[in-house]
Amino acid sequence: MLQKLQKAVHVGALALSVSFGTVQVAASQTLADAMAMAYEHNGLLDQNRALLRAADEDVAIALSALRPIISWSGSVDYSYGRVRTPSFLGPVTNISRTPDAQIGLSASLLVFDGGAARLAGEAAKESVLATRQGLISVEQTVLLSTVQSFMEVVANREIVELRQNNLRLLERELQAAQDRFEVGEVTRTDVSLAEARLAGARAQLAAAQGDFAASQEFYAATVGTRPGNLVAPRSLPRTAKSIEDAKAVAIRSHPDMIQVQHFIAATELNVDGARAALNPSISLNGGLSVTHEFGANAFQEGASVGVSVNAPIYQGGRLSALIRKAMAQRDQQLANLHITRHSIRQQAGTSWSRLLAAGAQIQASARQVEAARIAFEGVREEAKLGARTTLDVLTAEQDLLDAEADRISAQATQIIAAYALLSSMGQLTVDQLNLKVTRYDPEAYYNLVKDAPVLKSKQGAQLDKLLKAIGKE
Template sequence: MVGTAFKKKLAVGLAALVLATPGATSADTLADALVGAYNTSGLLEQNRALLRAADEDVAAAYSALRPVVDWTARINRTFGNSASANSGFRTVGSSNTSATYELSIQLTLLDFGRTRLAIDSAKESVLAAREGLVTVEQNVLLRAVEGFMGVRSATETVALRQNNVRLITQELRAANDRFEVGEVTRTDVALAEAQLAGARSALASAQGTLAQAQEEYVAAVGRRPDALVPPRAIPDIPASLDRAKALAVRNHPDMKKAQREVTVAELNIQRAKAEFNPTVTLNGSYGVTENFQSEAQSYGGNVGVTATSRLYQGGRRSALLRQAQARRDAARSNLHVVQVGLQQAAGNAWAFLQSTRAARDASARQIRAATVAFNGVREEAKLGARTTLDVLNAEQDLLDARATLITATTDEYVAAYTLLYSAGLLTAEHLNLGVQQYDPSAYYNLVKDAPHVSQQGKKLDRVLKALGKN
């Protein structure tokens, strides 16, 4: 049967294309692509570094609970001339050199919670930054899925177009043969020639699309694609639209980040209010002064407690308080905006998935019907009951159906992973990818207490060296 021959030629054409692809020495799965994207993404590395910078804000805030110790060293040289009755009004020169060494300490005893609030605010900001990193991870993995399926779709389309060119070439050859014996007119030959030219144009366009898809794959995954293995199954997705929306609101990192930002804004209001209270500090110093001229030394120090409060600053503190309250209101409004946006995104992803599934099933039925029609028209043309145009049109219908199926199948996988993205589940942990997952708490645990010269500080130096940042 002609349909069987068509399928065999399509399979041979696809195999030939894969073998002819440069570097196609192994096969990559979708999981391989996701692993490559996770391990090579510069965007992930950038945001991990930004998260470590946010971790240091906690250390900087925590340091305010500790004393500030300064040392000072000064050398003074004094000189001059004087005239007095004691010297008979003669000008007498004098000079002296002295050195002072001083150690001073200052410790905040009471600031009505400003420092603790600053630490809590910095911690919440870190947690918000972690959620932002999860969003970036989801973006990276979704781009890898789209890149993988884009190359798969473009590869299959090129193979389909190549097979179409071969078939129309055969039809043109048959039309010429029939024209030579007077069975058809020159018009039939011209129709076949026009169809062949269109098929070659479509093939060139498909090859260009494949080249672009391969470049996108390189950007998303970090290497050129080898032969790509079709995914075995659609990933596990929420069972219903309501379930998808509920997961999006509860689990998506954008929602969690917005919630953390509300908490930060509320803490900043408390900090602004605490600025109206006084500050109590312990101050102490101890120093040595050495006079080189008289070879005398003096020692001394002082200890005291100081309470300070700013009485007037031109309304600055009140303005900062109102600003913090306005930012709190904005953060709460953003929480609502994010919730609505996530529900909409989940709804869109669900609708996209359902439509792609319907399109895939319809395309499969269309292919079956178009194959029967093409085979029948071709047999009827051999008997003179159909024209060359009828054959070409039937063949084009079958080609369009196969192309639609390729697109629908690709879109179904992308839609499924987009639905996971909208639910906050498109992560290396949830997908169980074979990667060394980045632990955002490892660095934080080393720096949160503001280590300096200590065993903890030495551990931090080793971590930074391992990261190549020191």
């Protein structure tokens, strides 16, 4: 049974040329072209790339805690005061009217904190890796939406053409029924049946045109431009050889699975970091200050160097609560790994089954179309000889129309199912599909910011150029 279904998949792929084989022109657009445009212009990808850059900055923020913190301060003060002698009407004496200015420079360096800052940096790096996998997951969503919108446009376009051809045929059938009524070969009922079926065909054509217009809007929203002359793929992408292979690849390489694993690593580090907060912290501190009194033309200079030690004794249970919270978040991600694993296996199995079912449906539809066409042509010839009624002809024609429409839908469904299977396996990416696009490099920005460069440094200038290049300042 499995071999028959697999054969049906390949037969269905070859049958694509039967319905989708339209005339190609220079402006023809393939599915690969559409996916490439969606990858380069989809706003959802831009949004998640920005989220990834924000996660990259968290690594730099965590690293900054291990570096010296240097700051300056300045002030200008003007003091004025008066004093009266103890006597009742004693004179009032001015104390000071002298302005002075002060400027200072301070620096501190964390020497030891039990590893809390280092662990925070490692957790931030794991979060970056998880966010990268999230970006790949979004990439798969965008590409699969592109496949769906592309095939809906192609299928709906074919159905509109099918409905238009059927409408023209029914118009001829109505004219034939009216001519036969005039010579007394059929009754008025036969003419009314033809008129009713023609009105129904017009309604079906209007519905098909509405679906076609809606699918074009879906395509434009996904790809970023309205569809041109779309050419359906002639073959299916390479997927798995069996359902078990599909599930095994999915568990190993699906971005959602890898993302949860990185989240688990991050939460483990957060637990260790929360425990490290119970340790004392040691910092080196230093400072320089200069005070100048303008009126007296005097100044004062000072410098200090010291070591400070801080250790928690009691904070109302806050630190213990933070440890328990980190442990609960870790347990949440561990449970999420279990859920994600089963979900991915289910998606892979479901996608595999739908792909095989679509192939079998195409094979059956092809036989149905062939049989319905033979039946329609035979009934129409018999009707000319008076052996069949107008109703028989219209019914046979509707059966043929329904069979052809089902085949068109099944062919589109098969292609969508094949790419959905790739998505469930974690392989619907521009790298796996080898699309001709300028790939977004997630490491380019990370490598520039991971060392926490300052704005005026050479590396900071490179960052400015990069941000301008991607249109984000």
